Amino acid sequence: MSAVRVLVGTRKGAFVLTADAKREQWDIRGPLFAGWEIYHLKGSPADPNRLYASQSSGWFGQLIQRSNDGGETWEPAGNAFAYDGVPGTHQWYDGTPHPWAFARVWHLEPSLRDPDVVYAGVEDAALFRSTDAGQTWAELPGLRGHDSGPSWQPGAGGMCLHTILLDPVNADRIFVAISAAGAFRTDDGGTTWRPINRGLKSEGIPDPQAEVGHCVHRIAMHPARPGVLFMQKHWDVMRSDDSGESWREISGNLPTDFGFPIDVHAHEPDTIYVVPIKSDSEHFPLDGQLRVYRSRTGGSEWEALTNGLPQRNCYVNVLRDAMAVDRLDSCGIYFGTTGGQIYASSDAGDSWAPIVRDLPAVLSVEVQTLT
Amino acid sequence: MIRVVLPTHLRTLARVAGETLLEVPAPATQRRVLDALEAQYPMLRGTIRDHVTQQRRPFVRFFACARDLSHEAPDAALPEEVSSGAEPLLVVGAMAGG
Numbered sequence: 001m002s003a004v005r006v007l008v009g010t011r012k013g014a015f016v017l018t019a020d021a022k023r024e025q026w027d028i029r030g031p032l033f034a035g036w037e038i039y040h041l042k043g044s045p046a047d048p049n050r051l052y053a054s055q056s057s058g059w060f061g062q063l064i065q066r067s068n069d070g071g072e073t074w075e076p077a078g079n080a081f082a083y084d085g086v087p088g089t090h091q092w093y094d095g096t097p098h099p100w101a102f103a104r105v106w107h108l109e110p111s112l113r114d115p116d117v118v119y120a121g122v123e124d125a126a127l128f129r130s131t132d133a134g135q136t137w138a139e140l141p142g143l144r145g146h147d148s149g150p151s152w153q154p155g156a157g158g159m160c161l162h163t164i165l166l167d168p169v170n171a172d173r174i175f176v177a178i179s180a181a182g183a184f185r186t187d188d189g190g191t192t193w194r195p196i197n198r199g200l201k202s203e204g205i206p207d208p209q210a211e212v213g214h215c216v217h218r219i220a221m222h223p224a225r226p227g228v229l230f231m232q233k234h235w236d237v238m239r240s241d242d243s244g245e246s247w248r249e250i251s252g253n254l255p256t257d258f259g260f261p262i263d264v265h266a267h268e269p270d271t272i273y274v275v276p277i278k279s280d281s282e283h284f285p286l287d288g289q290l291r292v293y294r295s296r297t298g299g300s301e302w303e304a305l306t307n308g309l310p311q312r313n314c315y316v317n318v319l320r321d322a323m324a325v326d327r328l329d330s331c332g333i334y335f336g337t338t339g340g341q342i343y344a345s346s347d348a349g350d351s352w353a354p355i356v357r358d359l360p361a362v363l364s365v366e367v368q369t370l371t
Numbered sequence: 372m373i374r375v376v377l378p379t380h381l382r383t384l385a386r387v388a389g390e391t392l393l394e395v396p397a398p399a400t401q402r403r404v405l406d407a408l409e410a411q412y413p414m415l416r417g418t419i420r421d422h423v424t425q426q427r428r429p430f431v432r433f434f435a436c437a438r439d440l441s442h443e444a445p446d447a448a449l450p451e452e453v454s455s456g457a458e459p460l461l462v463v464g465a466m467a468g469g
Binding site: 060 | 381384417418421423430431465
């Protein structure tokens with residue numbers, strides 16, 4: 001019997017939501033790590049019982065938690081994230097050089113093949129890897145050491161590496177995204193990196209088509225078609241058909257193309273989902289109506305999905321890591337809001353219902369499909 | 372024995388209840404207490420002082436004998452009452468945020 005396990009990170013702890021394949025009756029467990037910010041938790045594709053969680057607080061810093069039993073029990077793993085060598089500087093908000101300083105882990109990406117290998121995207125932006133189940137961490141310094149590194153500048157939320165996509169076909173290829181530096185790719189397992197931002201246009205930077213400096217909010221990929229990438233940028237929804245070599249805009253008829261998350265249907269590589277947000281200064285849905293938009297054509301043509309979502313007086317946000325899909329036959333879509341709701345659709349977005357309504361502000365949502 | 376009182380979140384993390392008792396070589400200092408604490412409870416590494424700089428985290432405070440010792444040098448001797456175990460060293464999460 002198939003089942004789904006939804007891993008929810010919030011401002012004040014983690015929650016694990018489970019249901020059978022019907023996705024009607026949910027068991028809600030938590031808060032785990034109560035009182036701590038859980039930026040992200042994710043399971044290993046190679047061993048679904050192996051979970052990793054990023055636990056942090058303004059008082060006590062960063063911890064990494066690991067579970068070997070699907071989240072029933074947890075143990076602290078290693079939390080020493082030391083930049084390689086002398087860290088150097090990036091640009092501060094005022095344009096002055098600012099020393100690289102570790103703040104927190106935004107995103108954990110377990111290897112597709114080895115449950116003991118996991119990547120961590122951190123603030124200030126860098127990529128770390130552990131090959132011993134999170135006990136020790138080593139930076140992949142070629143990313144931060146890219147020639148453009150000293151010119152990277154934080155976005156309003158900090159200079160975070162928030163997206164890590166592992167290519168399921170080419171094990172040496174990894175995509176990452178950094179706010180507000182842009183997207184980068186390695187083709188040699190993380191030794192060297194180069195920006196992949198050609199085609200992006202950002203009016204908020206001096207040269208709108210600069211090689212780096214773009215505030216990429218999220219990138220998504222379908223595992224069966226890893227050369228095609230979908231991006232939600234600060235403004236603009238973008239698509240690349242050549243592994244990020246070039247991008248073209250696919251915002252089409254979206255009512256606003258600002259937003260944070262983007263994701264791809266589990267079985268239809270050209271069906272994608274975004275949650276349009278009014279603007280960069282008004283982080284809530286247009287007109288108080290929470291609407292997911294779906295394109296079945298790989299972008300440009302979008303339809304509003306509203307059935308079961310609040311259509312009045314709704315002023316929540318949906319953060320970049322807070323949307324995920326399951327792999328059941330009828331693809332399930334899940335997202336969490338800053339108002340603490342987790343909404344789920346078991347019919348690819350046609351209809352929605354809340355699994356739970358009153359959690360702390362949701363930072364991340366991941367889904368495991370268990371068979 | 373040195374008596375240390377940890378804040379709730381760190382007691383939960385270290386899975387201890389009440390005070391923590393530590394063997395610390397004389398003279399007892401903040402650094403030696405934290406070294407002993409982290410040796411006994413490795414999961415606390417990085418939570419009270421930074422891994423790399425060894426600096427106290429900004430929102431962590433050290434109190435003892437009704438005094439704030441947070442700004443004392445890490446190698447300064449702790450008060451005799453703490454060294455003797457008559458008074459605990461309090462590790463406190465500062466009042467900040469929510």
